[in-house]
């Protein structure tokens with residue numbers, strides 16, 4: 044021991060200049076990759092009583108559930124991946140020239156307490172937690188999870204809104220209007236049918252964008268027609284462009300309700316830009332078309348909520364799908380912030396000037 048050099052003594056920090064004052068960062072200013080994993084570094088608040096007292100404008104909630112999938116699993120890992128897939132905390136939108144979190148109080152309420160392999164309980168607890176969030180006055184943004192979750196989520200929104208009605212614009216490669224899949228009526232191919240059957244969403248108020256591929260069969264489309272549903276298949280977007288189709292969808296939705304719920308199955312986007320999903324279908328939207336469409340809807344009408352579903356991280360590459368899902372929520376929040384800033388966040392008329400703004404270069 045005696046051959047060791049003398050110890051550093053008490054002034055090592057001074058020797059390196061480490062004793063000088065340095066700026067310290069609060070949690071919400073940490074780099075996106077550091078600190079607690081919440082969406083856009085928003086505060087995490089899970090207690091219903093605190094939410095009801097705070098009355099946030101928007102809550103972001105994860106539903107890590109994929110017991111309803113028919114093909115590739117993995118969407119239960121979606122909420123965690125979506126929260127983490129960002130290089131920025133989203134403080135300023137270039138497209139909309141707004142700092143959304145200066146306008147709106149947005150909080151992350153964590154994940155619904157799912158028990159795996161118990162789908163009936165998962166749907167029930169999702170419905171119950173949604174009612175809690177809605178009682179706080181917030182607009183919910185849901186990170187999925189498979190698309191069966193939209194059934195309890197939108198049921199809760201419809202029940203909360205009653206007697207006012209809610210319309211839905213549904214982006215998806217698939218109609219999700221089957222009566223059953225192999226006899227199962229609560230999987231991810233059936234939620235839109237359940238919502239129409241229960242009256243949660245009126246048939247004519249459910250407008251779909253992006254359908255393509257080889258499912259469902261003609262009999263299901265006959266049922267959809269009989270409900271008065273409207274849908275805009277991918278072939279129509281190819282011919283007319285996304286803006287014209289989205290404007291029509293907004294007009295159709297607002298014929299039947301004052302507020303629009305937006306349900307996004309990430310497989311509406313081409314698998315080349317959203318590979319991390321369970322039932323990919325080639326030939327879909329561009330990522331930028333989906334983000335532009337969500338901005339357009341959020342600017343045009345009050346949102347009743349939004350979900351982004353079917354993100355399956357095990358099938359993703361370089362987080363491209365999770366990043367896109369993250370931005371779907373951020374574009375909606377930014378659009379809502381514009382409406383709040385302009386003082387018409389509860390207006391039911393389409394703001395054509397705002398739409399024109401989106402179209403500007």
Ligand SMILES: [Mn+2]
Nearest residue numbers: 190215219308
């Ligand atoms: Mn779907």
